[in-house]
Amino acid sequence: MMLYIHIPYCHHKCTYCGFYSVAGRHNRDEYVDALCRELEIRRVAEPLQTVYIGGGTPSLLSADQLRRIVRTIRDNYDVSSVEEVTIEANPEDLTEAYLVMLADLHFFARLSIGIQSFDDAELRILNRVHNSKQAVDAVCSAARAGFGNVSVDLIMGLPSQTERQWLSNLDTLSSLLDLNVVKHLSCYELTVEPGSILERQLKMGRLSLPDEAVVEKEYGILYEWCERNGFEQYEVSNFSLPGFRSRHNSRYWNRTPYIGVGAAAHSFDGKRRMWNVADVAEYVAKIAKGVLPYDEETLTERDAYNEYLMTSLRTVDGIEKERVPESFKEQLSKSIVPYVEYGLLVETATAYRPTRRGLMQADGIAADLFIRR
Template identity: 40%
Template sequence: MPGVYIHIPFCKQACSYCNFHFSTNLSLKKKLVESICKEISLQSNFLPGNGLTSVYFGGGTPSLLDETELHTIFESLHKYFNWNEDTEITLEANPDDITDISCKLWKKSGINRLSIGIQSFSAEELKFMNRAHDVYQAEQSIEIAQYNGLINLTCDLIYGVPGSTLNSLEYNIKQLTDRGIPHISAYALTVENKTLLAHQIKKGMVLSPDDQLAEQQYLFLMQSLGNAGFEHYEISNFALPGKMAVHNTNYWKGESYLGVGPSAHSYHQNTRYWNVANNALYVKRIENGLIPSEKETLSKADQYNEYIMTGLRTSFGVDVEKIAALDEEFKHYFLNLIEGYTASGYVSEKNNIYRLSSEGKLFADRIASDLFWV
């Protein structure tokens, strides 16, 4: 069954590394929520059936939604879709937005999973990333959420930050595992064009991320979380048993999903859709009764490449039989190219399913690219 993603494109301030679509001008927030609800209506027949396995509020900062705005969106979702108590309903939240009042509101609304943007428990690292919260708020946000019964938590960490060490990463990991966090997403700091971080590096204001440090920290991360009982089920995601993210797993398995809001992406029947990444233009098109998206239908080669990319990133791996179902030619092509990586130990094979080794995960993008049909 499919999922729905809702993009809330507002933030209090810009993190230095972020290149997602967002605005720090909240003047359009009410109007945009109305437009999201109208898009839900316009797109109500997009998915096969109306039962959902997941709803995901991402951004931006969805925790900036007030009670009325959140209620309005849920009202629209309930009008067109069905779900039950097992449906995963996630809301991304910044630590500085998490209070007793907000947690009670989220629980009442039906949110049963919080994704908290911790990133680090180091004051220096938080300052480097221009995060809006401090260390105390990072610590308190978890305790407040758990105290209010929101125990299905996932927390984000960022590694490879200039000035960080293996010791500081170990401390960050321990802060989460000691608090019983069941799911952790960890991302290497990357420098994206047109971000504050890219500008700061260009002007010599800060150091660039060190690739060697990031590799060392990633290997340490895999080992530490593995020792703590976490399954490394996707390149950047670690979960205790039974706590894999339902919504994101559906992405990686190629399931259908609907994305609403500016810049949101959708996928169904081998076709990708993406909404316009401009708040005012999005609102205008919705007001005119238009779905504000473009689309691209994937060729067989595109489908093969997509499967290689997502399969290699996950513990589910790449199944040769699924490749053969697309085209026998793809199967022979893949088997010919993958041989060198199995010989080098970067990839393992069992029952015709190929998975990256820990060492291979360091080069996941490069290996996938080498296996692409071009």
Template identity: 40%
Template sequence: MLREITLQKDYLAGQTVTSIYFGGGTPSLLGREDLQQLLDKLYDTFKISPEAEITLEANPDDLSSEKLKDLRAAGVNRLSIGIQSFYEEDLRWMNRAHNSQQALQCIRDAQAAGFNNLTIDLIYGGPTLTDEGWAANVQQAIDLGVQHLSCYALTVEPGTALDQFIRKKKVAAVDTDKAARHFEMLMQWTAKAGYEHYEISNFALPGWHSRHNSSYWQSQPYLGLGPSAHSFNGHSRQWNIANNALYIKSMEQDTIPFELEELTPTMMLNEYIMTTLRTSEGCLLPIVAERFGTDTRDTLLKMTRPFIDKGWMLLKGDALVLTPEGRLFADGIASDLFF
């Protein structure tokens, strides 16, 4: 990865980096020296903002007091913790390595270690999670003063163990009605607690929006490093090979093993529609006109009329914004608006 940083030194064309993000996988397994090496190399190679958001994904069972000190010393200033639930039954069902006590304690320990910018993941809609349990999970996060919540409906990926269990009737199928109900409840609770629902799955106290996520939704360029990492420079997307051994072999030859996709104007328009409709700012019609033409803007506005009539979308000034009900159907609405 240190070699790849050098090979990719010109990818961002001298732009100032405002976010460094370690994840997915389990980067909390990195030792302090490894993490420090990577950060030092990034600072030596790129123009990093002094106020850069430096996030590391972590599992609760990895966050010992010593580990938290190491992360702080290395320069990490934001943690993304995969809590998923504060209930033992949910964690066992999801086959998580941590328990409910660790889920609670790691947040308190992180705050005590000086991390004042935390985001946690919570999952709703699971078969072991009742409405009351979901309410308690969200309230626990609010009571702990967690600045940012990423909340996702339980999904079943094809070919996973969960998929096989459901097919063999060993566990119940995902209840989509329950997931929708939990999402609606979540929107009400977080709004009451002062959180801004700034993207479909993301809620933040004022001033604590994720720079990393926001840059992605605003189609800002980004560089991904490591196996499977994706990069975007505004007009093309590329992704590294997933195989670790082949990635390392290529790096030893100073070659980046990636596939490249040049984005057509239509692809960029559809991506803009899809990502911006997920945000509270919405799809900005002046930007559509500027980037893709006034005819495209006018056509898009006509296409949205059925959703506006249903109450799923609003035209707020020059922005197309989904209503709370419309957010339940965000992916379907976006796909219906594709050109």
């Protein structure tokens, strides 16, 4: 079983953000009370394999608040065979003292740092709180505090970004590799989320996105960087040194059941998807009354299969033939032929695996293969 805990607080809103998040400090204690209560209500006997605290910005929580969450997990769940525990953090919060506190909890072995860019001008465009020096310092301080498994998030295809700027971002990352702690890279192409500040800025003509040709070259630069530094692509946007894939996220993509705790968190029990209300005040009020504030949908066989196509084609493992329900096998084997012929997928005895070009078109291929009737 996997456990995800959502911390919806942020210092302020980044321009590109489409997630549910709340700026400011209010009610964090009450929120943590509610989280701990939900953790108790949802407790299961099954041992946890992975735990992930994400957001939002989990590193906005104080030592006391984190301690309470960790204690509640330990008191209510079997963590004896847990394989990976990750916490997301933003560079501006990762002071030496904060990192020592995190290490002293003896719980979080993996740190995922939301750097996004090492370029001050790009960070300002994104309205991030940190600057490039803080980003570099955060990784160095994490190494000094003993974190040996750090993941770095970067975004490519930023407004006005040139290939040279992108290269310079990766050069800075290269300069940190000698610390021997950066084992994983999540590298996303910027998407314009509906309702985001970025969407308005683009509509008003205050910013412009780089041409497709530039973004394509940036992908090329990224792949070269990964090959040079021993990072393997295992999902559209995720790269790791051997043995350091995110186990938590890999299980999501593999459709393993998980419990999601917190406002806007999702859960999955193998058949049903459930999502908590995306409103901190309502979440806290309902949990205080002992009510889990969620909606749910039960997946049909077709829904589950379409979800599997969507997630599996985004990973290098691709579609495992034995996971395709009998009733959809014939249709898949016919409709997949052109993708194999165009070199987007490779058929093996057990699977259809995307090539690198196939990974770049994963969403479109999956949508074409969906069962719609």
